[in-house]
Amino acid sequence: MSLLTTRAPAKINLTLHVLGRRPGDGYHALESLVAFAEVADMLELVPGPDLALEVSGPTAGPAGPLDDNLVLRAARHLAAGVDGMRHGAFRLHKQLPVAAGIGGGSSDAAAALRLLAELNRLPLGHPAVIAAARATGADVPVCLDPRARMMRGAGEEIGPVLDLASLPAVLVNPGVPVATAPVFKALGLAVGQRLDGAAHPVIGSGLDATSLLGAIAPARNDLEAPALTVAPVIGEALALLRAQGGCRLARMSGSGATVFAIFADDGAAEAAAGAIRALQPNWWVESTRLA
Numbered sequence: 624m625s626l627l628t629t630r631a632p633a634k635i636n637l638t639l640h641v642l643g644r645r646p647g648d649g650y651h652a653l654e655s656l657v658a659f660a661e662v663a664d665m666l667e668l669v670p671g672p673d674l675a676l677e678v679s680g681p682t683a684g685p686a687g688p689l690d691d692n693l694v695l696r697a698a699r700h701l702a703a704g705v706d707g708m709r710h711g712a713f714r715l716h717k718q719l720p721v722a723a724g725i726g727g728g729s730s731d732a733a734a735a736l737r738l739l740a741e742l743n744r745l746p747l748g749h750p751a752v753i754a755a756a757r758a759t760g761a762d763v764p765v766c767l768d769p770r771a772r773m774m775r776g777a778g779e780e781i782g783p784v785l786d787l788a789s790l791p792a793v794l795v796n797p798g799v800p801v802a803t804a805p806v807f808k809a810l811g812l813a814v815g816q817r818l819d820g821a822a823h824p825v826i827g828s829g830l831d832a833t834s835l836l837g838a839i840a841p842a843r844n845d846l847e848a849p850a851l852t853v854a855p856v857i858g859e860a861l862a863l864l865r866a867q868g869g870c871r872l873a874r875m876s877g878s879g880a881t882v883f884a885i886f887a888d889d890g891a892a893e894a895a896a897g898a899i900r901a902l903q904p905n906w907w908v909e910s911t912r913l914a
């Protein structure tokens with residue numbers, strides 16, 4: 624088989640409720656509506672005898688050492704579960720911001736598993752693929768087939784695809800890397816502790832943009848407050864988005880620092896992105912759609 628290629632889109636948590644901290648592994652139990660943006664990293668695989676990785680692109684440096692890259696980690700986890708697994712040389716074009724709450728590394732890992740599954744003629748639902756995704760990171764399972772769904776547990780429970788209207792949006796990362804673990808830690812929950820915030824709204828398939836916005840508006844990202852203590856600049860990014868004409872909702876994604884806003888239409892989103900870029904030329908600002 625010759626060159627295989629796939630996109631690794633940014634993951635956006637349209638909502639993220641923390642239900643508590645699990646006994647046992649101490650991971651936080653979540654309920655999150657996850658969607659994906661058009662903006663993406665790109666991953667290629669040239670099948671061959673050696674497992675290898677080359678990373679290029681504007682955020683190749685911040686993604687860290689090659690050997691620790693989540694693409695290689697995912698490949699190694701899958702190899703542990705598939706006898707004689709075929710692999711090869713990966714080429715990653717990295718352009719998503721790193722440690723940004725948009726699961727760039729998780730999406731890259733999931734993309735690697737998609738390409739390896741294709742090469743080895745494994746369905747994405749194969750137990751070895753699922754196990755490799757879970758072993759690589761909490762956000763990897765939801766990125767395996769990147770379409771809008773509910774994610775529960777610590778990320779291992781994935782709901783059915785939700786056929787939702789695609790939402791015109793702007794993504795803003797204020798340039799500060801934010802690691803995930805310290806944000807969860809700043810919530811300050813004891814192992815076994817449960818939270819009793821308002822229940823997550825039920826998200827049905829087939830919602831149009833107005834109904835979807837109405838459904839998610841009362842929901843929350845419970846990591847926003849702790850992330851603001853770690854990186855106060857997130858508040859500035861949210862305020863700037865909320866000040867733009869046509870902004871319907873602005874919220875943080877994941878553990879930050881990327882924030883997103885939903886706009887009335889693509890024109891309003893593009894105008895807002897232009898205005899924010901002019902004010903903050905060093906921030907990462909993308910007008911996109913979420914689905």
Ligand SMILES: C[C@@](CO)(OP(=O)(O)O)[C@H](O)COP(=O)(O)OP(=O)(O)OC[C@H]1O[C@@H](n2ccc(N)nc2=O)[C@H](O)[C@@H]1O
Nearest residue numbers: 650651724725726760761762763777803804807877878879
């Ligand atoms: C918060 C979320 C929301 O989608 O996204 P990001 O902000 O990373 O994009 C995810 O739950 C992140 O998933 P991921 O980034 O894959 O997490 P992992 O590498 O598995 O875990 C990093 C650390 O975060 C904490 N962690 C992660 C997930 C979870 N449900 N509970 C946790 O407590 C643990 O301390 C863990 O050691």
Ligand SMILES: Nc1ncnc2c1ncn2[C@@H]1O[C@H](COP(=O)(O)OP(=O)(O)O)[C@@H](O)[C@H]1O
Nearest residue numbers: 687692693721722723724725726727728729731
């Ligand atoms: N392919 C990759 N892309 C980005 N980060 C990677 C990758 N492989 C490993 N990492 C490491 O994983 C950490 C989390 O990265 P990332 O997935 O971008 O975070 P987030 O989920 O918060 O957006 C980074 O600190 C980085 O060192």
